Amino acid sequence: MTGLSAKKGIEDKKDLLYDLAKKIWENPEIAYTEVKASKWTAEFLEEQGFEVERNYSGVPTAIKATWGSGKPVIGFLGEYDALPGMSQKISTSKEAIIADAPGQGCGHNLLGVAHVGAVLGMKKEMEEKNLKGTIIYYGCPAEEVLTGKGFMARGGAFKELDISMAWHPSTKNKVTTGISTGLNTVKFHFKGQTAHAGGDPHNGRSALDALELMNVGAQYLREHVTDDVRIHYITLEGGVAPNIVPDKASSWYFVRALSREAVEDTYKRLLKIADGAAMMTETEVEVELLGGCYNTLQNKVLANLIHETMQEVELPNWTETELKFAEALNKLSANYDKMVNSGDIPEGMHIHNEIDPIADEDEFGSTDVGDVQHIAPGIMFYTATNNIGAAGHSWQITASSGSTIGEKGMLYAAKIMAVAGIKALENPSIIEAAKTEFVKVMNGKTYKCPMTEDIPIPQP
DSSP: TTTHHHHHHHTTTTHHHHHHHHHHHHHSSOOTOOOOHHHHHHHOOOHHHHEOEEEEEGGGTTTEEEEESSSSSSEEEEOOOOBOOOOOOOOSSOOOSSOOOOOOTHHHHHHHHHHHHHHHHHHHHHHHHHOOOOEEEEEEGGGGOOOOOHHHHHHTTTTSSEEEEEEEESSSSSEOOOOOOEEEEEEEEOOOOOOBBBGGGOOOOOOHHHHHHHHHHHHHHHHGSTTTTEEEEEEEOOOOOEEEEEEEEEEEEEEEEEEEEEEEEEEEEEHHHHHHHHHTTTOOOEEEEEEEEEOOOOOOHHHHHHHHHHHHHHHOOHHHHHHHHHHHHHHTHHHHHHHHHTTSOOTTTTTTOOOOOOOOOEEEEOHHHHHHHSSSSSSEEEOOOTTOOOOSSHHHHHHHTTSSSHHHHHHHHHHHHHHHHHHHHHHHHHHHHHHHHHHHHHHHHHOEEEEEEHHHOOOO
C-alpha cells in the first residue's frame, strides 16, 4: 500500500527529528544568521545518505540536500529562521527565556525538520520499491524577511523542479487554493540641511518634513489602488532634538498585493511620492530596495493531492496534558472566544483535531514560497502545531513550537508530504496535470526575480 513504508520510516526516526527540532528551538537564529540550524540540518541529512551542498546559491545559510536520480524531481522547502523578540519558555504565561531575545514565534524549528522527515520517509519507500526520481530538501534561510528564496532563485535554485511541497505550522489542519500577497520591502533615506530651528529655520531643509510629506502622500495613494493592496511603514529615524532641523530621516515601507503586477505598479507610484516629497522640501532621497517576493500560486491538482492524503494519514492523538496546556493558552487568547462565537470551532476544542475542507480564501500575509511556485508547480499546506487560538507571531506559538504539541503536528505534516510524494512518483499523471495547470495559470508569464543583482546577500 502506498505510503506505508514512508510513514514507518518517519516514525522510526521521530526521536531524532524531535531532537533536531528541539535543538533549533533552543538556539533561535534570526534571518541570515541561521548558522547552527543549517549546519545541524546539513549534517543530519548527510548522515542519512543525502548529498548536501552548503552555501547553496551563494547564500551562506542555505543548503541543498539531494537523493535519488532522474525524473521527476520533487522539492521540499524547509526553513529555520526565528523572529526577533520572541523568546519564550514552554509555559502557559508570557515568560521570556532571555528578555528581547529571538524565539521561534512562527514555528520554523518545526517547519525545517518536517521537510527533513518528509524526504527521509520518501527515501525509505523509494529504496524498498526501487522507485526512480530525485528528492531535494532545500534549507531556505530568512523567510521572515521574505527574501531568502528570492536570493536562492537568483543563484539558479528551483529550476530543476517538477513540483514543490511546502508546509507551515498553524492553528488548523488545512490546505487552501487562495493567494498570499506578494511584497516589496524598501527603505527611504531623506537628506536635508541642518539649522537652528528657532534662530535660523530658513536655512534648514528638513529631512523629517520630507518623510512626513511622503507619508501623507502614501495615505492619499491608498484611495487609488485596488482593494488587495496594503501599504504599511515605520519611521526609522527622524532627528535628534526639536530645536535642530533634522538633516536625516528614514522610513521603511512594505507594499503588498495579491499579484506581483499590483505590487510593482504601487511601488512605482510610491517612488514618485518620495521624489515629490523631496522636491517640495528641497531635500534629497535615497531609495534602498531590500527586495521582494511573489504572491503564492497554489496548484489545485497538488492541493487535492495533499487534502486527500491528509485524510489518509492518522491525525495526532492529543494527551490530556497537551489539551490542558492548550486550554490554558486559549484562556489568554483574544482569538479563541471569537472563533467559538462565530461558529468557526466548537466550544471546548483547544487543539484542532479535524481536517478543514479545501478553502479558496486569500491571505494578506506574505511568504517567499510564492517565488518557488512561480518557477514550478507547488503547494503549501498547514497542520495544527499550537493551541487553536494562538495569534500569528506570538509568544504562544514559541511556547507550543517547543512542546510535544508542536512535535506531533510536525510529524503529521512530514508523513503527509512523504505519502503525497510517493503517490506522485507512482502516478506520473498527477505531476503532468499539475504542470498543465501551471502553464495555463502562468499564461505565458515567466518568473522575474525581485532580488536584483545590485541587492547584496546579507552575511551571518
